[in-house]
Amino acid sequence: MANYLLRRSWQSLILLLLVSFIGFGVLHLAPGGPLSQFVPSAGMAQEDIDRITHQMGLDRSFAVQYLEWLRLMVSGDWGNSYRDGISVLSKIASHIRPTLELMVISTVLAALIGCGIGVWGAVRRYSVMDVLSSVGAMFALSIPTFWFGLMAIYFFALELSWFPVGSRTTIGDGSVPDILYHLVLPVSVLALVETAVWAQFMRSAMLEALQQDYIRTAKAKGLSERKVIWSHAIRNALLPMITLVGLQFPILLGGALVAETVFSWPGMGRLFMDSLEYRDYPVVMGILILSAIMTMLGSLIADILYVVADPRIRVN
């Protein structure tokens, strides 16, 4: 296991280097730059733009800029945002908490409910409940999140006034109950869509498990249906779900841009889009590297979980 982890770490480092190089290259090759945002409104002359570009070191060669960025990155300095001067790590930290609140709660809810619906649908295949859940899942997957979000706002915030229209907190409050109150609508909308995904995956995996020989054997042995499902089918059906768990890692941190936009949620998705729009290179690169790390970590954890869940799999 130790050797395996070491080997994976080296592979990950090389991959990270590659991701950073390509990401940095694409960002710098794209036309425009961090100062373009000021051109149409601030009355800055070209000489002002050129002067500041030079002061920021943006007129240096790509290689020099990349190596400098890499050197600082390795030393733990992820740089500062071009927009407000805040360190990239602080910036990410301040946005990651709202994102985690939103994503973790909605994902856990979706996983629990989705897996439950999936198992039920597979065990009671073609039942009314199964048909309804399949149709519901198709509906949830087909309708854009922003529409769901706006409908939720319309009915539950504007018409019924049960929940706020958006934002993470009431300004001046920010207590836990206040945050939870603001979380209800966005979490519900996100969980609804995610539940459909989990339910579909789980139903499919469960159906496959239920058709295996060992299930028939278990039934032939006279085990109760409950015992067959819980002890044999679900455990095996959960194996493919590990992949889904691994894939969720970067998504959890990446945030949900549409939901964050509709509900004015100050999360990572919005930070990434804003940073990209304003060509805030250090922040974009910071998020890119973090996402790459989380993707690799998610994949590694999934691999390890496979070994734990299925003794037939060996780490080598």
Add this chain to the structure above:
Amino acid sequence: MDNFTKRSFLKLSASSAALAIAPGLITSSAFAAGKPDAPKGQVIAGLSQEPTVFHPLMPGKEVDRGVWWQLFSTLWFVDDKGTLVPDLAIEVPSVENGGLSEDGLSWKVKLRKDVTWHDGTPFTAQDVKFSLELINNPDFRAGSRIGHSLLKNITVVADDEIHWQTSEVFSPYISLLAQTFIVPKHILADLPDPNKSDFNMAPIGTGAFKWGKRSAGDHLLLEANKNYHGEGPFLERVVFKYIPDQTVQYTQFSSGEIDYIGLNGIQTAFEEDAKKLDGVTINAAPLAFIEYIALNLEFGPFKDLAVRQALYMGMNKQARIDIIYKGRPIGAESYVPRGHWAYKDDLPAHVYDSEGAKAILDKAGWIPGPDGVRVKDGMRLAFTTSTTVGSKSREQAQQFLQQNWAEIGAEMTINNMPGAVLWGDFWQKSQFDSVMVASTFVRGGDPDVTARFSKKAIPAKGGSGNNNYQYQDDEMEELLVAGTREYDQEKRKVIYHRIQEKVREELIFLPVQQSVIVEGTKEDLIGHTPNINSTSNAWNMRTWYWTT
């Protein structure tokens, strides 16, 4: 909220797919009795862009400037009537009061003695000297040095008086100073790197509000400065809330969660619904933004004045304003906004006449080719028009124009791109054919457009400025110089009238409209006043107050 109908909601849903961004700002309402004795209540302002630059001498956008106006002060500012009003200075220097020498080169500015920084340190002339020198510090990332680079011999005569000279007469400088915020020397003087400081993230100013708390990506809270030297503040707190999606922003306004919509105002699609909301005031306010089609005058067909005239005559400006913008903007013929002291109101009015446009092109030798597109000397009358992706109204306007111009035999292709790309080398180095753009030509209320139309201001030819059209004309050059050498407003008016005539006659760009913003505020929020002379309609939040 009672009037937030299902129909309006469907419209709202349909348009929310686009996360558009644009510029603009605020409202009106006459001042009434009832200003509180002490700061009371808070205002939540919804902004579709996030303020992120808090050092007021660094490059910033309108949204940042809206915050600077609350935190900092200028020596004087331009009010909504175009008058320079002293702020940190006791009076605006002029030849009459002895603040300005007869030759216009020496300045004497007397300052208030009762001003303190938010940390309690007294404000002095040293702060003014430091601020002006910081702008010219080669290591400092100053937003713009226009005018400031002419300064020399800055001398602090006393704590409340400062003198300086300029290397040449530059009358617009008085207006530029109306937008130059003064920063504290005692905080910034000893920094090893003038660009990096805690000040940039929690500034200290002399404005009516002081820094409270910022939640990055969400909101910024400012608190009343009870030691403010001027009128107000009458609000305890001001919150700038970042809501990137305009549909969501409007929804929050209609539900009462935000008190006024700033920067972009209310989208045209929601305007009628907004008027039906209870307890809010909806106002349309002209902005200094002129929307126009910038032409690259070095691009083949656009070198020909006849083409420019035909394109202008062939575009149905009024229909565009009426259909796409619901009649909100004001048709424009000049770069100077209506109501400005330099505005020339008798410029030839635009006439939409596609037959007339065809006749102009025929006469100039542009003959329809086999595909209907006109050709002259082997050159097709075909070009691209660009604007920022996601600007829905402009994208509709482009399609409108495409049809208009196709009728007269001009082929226009839409080539839109993200703002960061459009405003990069593509615009700055004049790589475009034509661009649909809105901008303010009158900086600080001054009509000087040297940076726009001088041949020395063409970036694509190594010049310094914003003459991205690559316009060159000797008479214009003389007029521009004359305008910056003259302090007398009546004499300047004559010069700038002639400049406007030339811009209109030669169609350096195709003027379309003066932007009008529709803004909403709670009806019991009093004091906000649109100001086309300011970079932000939030310029006077210090005098806003609640009647309830």
